[in-house]
Amino acid sequence: MLSETYFMPDKLKLAFIGCGAIARFHLDGIKEHAPRIDVTTLVDLDESKAQTYAAETGGQAFTSLDEALAKGDFDAVDIMLPHDLHEPIALQCFAAGKHVLLEKPMAPTLDACDRILAAANAAPGVFMVAENSQYWPEIVEAQKHLAAGAIGEIITARAAFVYPFDSYWFKEERPWRYEKGRTGGGIAIDGGSHWIRPLRMWMGEIKEVVGVLGHPLAQMEGESLARALFRFDSGKTAIFDAMMIDTVFAPDPWWRITGTKGELTINAALDGAELYLWDADHPDGKRLFASPGYTESFGPELADFAAAVLDGKAPDAPPEHALGELRTALALYRSATSQRWEQVWA
Missing domain, CATH: 3.30.360.10 (Dihydrodipicolinate Reductase; domain 2)
Structure with a gap:
């Protein structure tokens, strides 16, 4: 949950956590509809995937989230990973003080979702589940x-x-x-x-x-x-x-x-x-x-996330709503x- 005192910059520096198939759609959407987002950091276990997107965006490529958190320049993350990784990666990003956009489903189990929501509510930044429909x-x-x-x-x-x-x-x-x-x-x-x-x-x-x-x-x-x-x-x-x-x-x-x-x-x-x-x-x-x-x-979805971070706007759907699907x-x-x-x- 975004606190009233949380700093709001003019541009959102975003890290892609996972550079697989869906990352292409997210980046194209940003280019077409979300001009206030700069993709500055690309993270993937496959270095070639991270490097490919880094070359396209001018961002830095990393092969681990730990390294990206230590050396990267970003305020928010776009987590695009297999469902079983959503919880540990989201919790690590909350703990690091990052705004979090997490691809659906929030997690494969309700217990994992409860833990994610608890961590999000205790963190200072924005949490949004990416349900592009x-x-x-x-x-x-x-x-x-x-x-x-x-x-x-x-x-x-x-x-x-x-x-x-x-x-x-x-x-x-x-x-x-x-x-x-x-x-x-x-x-x-x-x-x-x-x-x-x-x-x-x-x-x-x-x-x-x-x-x-x-x-x-x-x-x-x-x-x-x-x-x-x-x-x-x-x-x-x-x-x-x-x-x-x-x-x-x-x-x-x-x-x-x-x-x-x-x-x-x-x-x-x-x-x-x-x-x-x-x-x-x-x-x-x-x-x-x-x-x-x-x-x-995807562009309007990312633009909504950017507005939540930069303007304090409530996302069109709160993260709890994603529990319905x-x-x-x-x-x-x-x-x-x-x-x-x-x-x-x-």
């Missing part, structure tokens, strides 16, 4: 139209994380995302959070979950298929589909929100997204919004075993 332009735009009553009262929704296998995310000799002990599960706890957050933005808090899991991607220890029904505090329900399979998928909206006056759909991919309205006046659909897609969210995934895992509804906040 909070900033997806098409998600934010849909929120505006829903609030304006474009489809009347929401009845139900569907989120479809249907994604063919992409080797970009699995480049390591033994990709950490294949290891359940490192991720805490499979696609529901990892990429699935990007589809769960918008449902919570639109429909409120998820109360309980029932679902099943599958393992069609044999090399992944955690689930590569999840099909679930969410019931919200309001009593309304939504479908959550998550699949990462080495196959060819037919076109399918990533989101469908059904209301009393029509529907909103979001047709999206990594390279583009479109928001459509379907109602009595537009039975064939009307395009309301188009964006470059998924990658456009984790708890939903964990409830789904319990349901797959119990074969019954499981409470999210129990």
Whole structure:
């Protein structure tokens, strides 16, 4: 939590802790949308990765956090590491007095999250969990139209994380995302959070979950298929589909929100997204919004973090809010075993 006396500079000096696949999107987002951030320090066990980003940013490269904390020039960290490393690295950065941006999930277990939050509350700086779907332009735009009553009262929704296998995310000799002990599960706890957050933005808090899991991607220890029904505090329900399979998928909206006056759909991919309205006046659909897609969210996310540090602005979502996606995934895992509804906040 940022104290009133904490020094606020004009520019945020940021260290990348982890220079893997997601770092590319974070840096591009900073270049395009977060001019008040300077990436001054790059840390990765693979020196070549750190050096590559150092050459691009003009920052210093290190192969350990200890060395970076001793010699680097930075005020904040952007932690982009396997889930099992989130807790120890975040705690070390809090202890060093750094502002912390931590990739989702906060940690693989609720106990680890509790320890992280306790350390964050005792530290002087800003703590934010990076859930970029909070900033997806098409998600934010849909929120505006829903609030304006474009489809009347929401009845139900569907989120479809249907994604063919992409080797970009699995480049390591033994990709950490294949290891359940490192991720805490499979696609529901990892990429699935990007589809769960918008449902919570639109429909409120998820109360309980029932679902099943599958393992069609044999090399992944955690689930590569999840099909679930969410019931919200309001009593309304939504479908959550998550699949990462080495196959060819037919076109399918990533989101469908059904209301009393029509529907909103979001047709999206990594390279583009479109928001459509379907109602009595537009039975064939009307395009309301188009964006470059998924990658456009990282810049606003980093800019929000910078504003929290530099201006004292509260982030769009407090770090505790990120427990919702984790708890939903964990409830789904319990349901797959119990074969019954499981409470999210129990």
